[in-house]
Amino acid sequence: GESVGLHLPTLSVQEGDNSIINCAYSNSASDYFIWYKQESGKGPQFIIDIRSNMDKRQGQRVTVLLNKTVKHLSLQIAATQPGDSAVYFCAERARRNTGNQFYFGTGTSLTVIP
Amino acid sequence: DGGITQSPKYLFRKEGQNVTLSCEQNLNHDAMYWYRQDPGQGLRLIYYSQIVNDFQKGDIAEGYSVSREKKESFPLTVTSAQKNPTAFYLCASSIETGFGYTFGSGTRLTVV
Numbered sequence: 001g002e003s004v005g006l007h008l009p010t011l012s013v014q015e016g017d018n019s020i021i022n023c024a025y026s027n028s029a030s031d032y033f034i035w036y037k038q039e040s041g042k043g044p045q046f047i048i049d050i051r052s053n054m055d056k057r058q059g060q061r062v063t064v065l066l067n068k069t070v071k072h073l074s075l076q077i078a079a080t081q082p083g084d085s086a087v088y089f090c091a092e093r094a095r096r097n098t099g100n101q102f103y104f105g106t107g108t109s110l111t112v113i114p
Numbered sequence: 115d116g117g118i119t120q121s122p123k124y125l126f127r128k129e130g131q132n133v134t135l136s137c138e139q140n141l142n143h144d145a146m147y148w149y150r151q152d153p154g155q156g157l158r159l160i161y162y163s164q165i166v167n168d169f170q171k172g173d174i175a176e177g178y179s180v181s182r183e184k185k186e187s188f189p190l191t192v193t194s195a196q197k198n199p200t201a202f203y204l205c206a207s208s209i210e211t212g213f214g215y216t217f218g219s220g221t222r223l224t225v226v
Contacts, residue, residue, distance in 0.1 A: 034214055036217075041220070042220065043204055043218050044204070046214060046215075100212025104149075104156040105156050
């Protein structure tokens, strides 16, 4: 079956530095990807998405890069702030018998050091 | 404001009891989902519903049941057949399956 994983389970960065969170996916047919942010005790929040026909998409302080050749997704956060401390996970959309379905990675815990 | 509401935030269950987790959305979304989240694991799909009066089993449906009598509501019952129910439960909705989700704030269920 599909698997979505992360290279590092935890990441600590100094406030003001840039953060890079990575995600590997296994299904080359996945056509849509989303990054979510989850703060402790809360539900995940949408950060940014990218379709498979793109290799880069930018938002406010965040950039997602997609490398389909090696099936790798990354989230870059510029000028990381204490409020960015959370678990970040990626989701890939793949087709199942019953239609399109999302598969979620385990997450990377980002800690911002003031 | 449109959104998705889960209640209660915390729930305690005695062994052998059934409990029901509430999920309500006013986003006019057709699809709704229930996920279970355990430490160190990704979200695992319990059940999903593409439309009213229809629902499908996910990857870990055993010990759970759902209903979808109204578009806005998708309650999850954790039955006594679920042997390890302690977890964080997340409800989500989307315009239709395959589109990005809006998540609720979750219910933490603990067996005592």
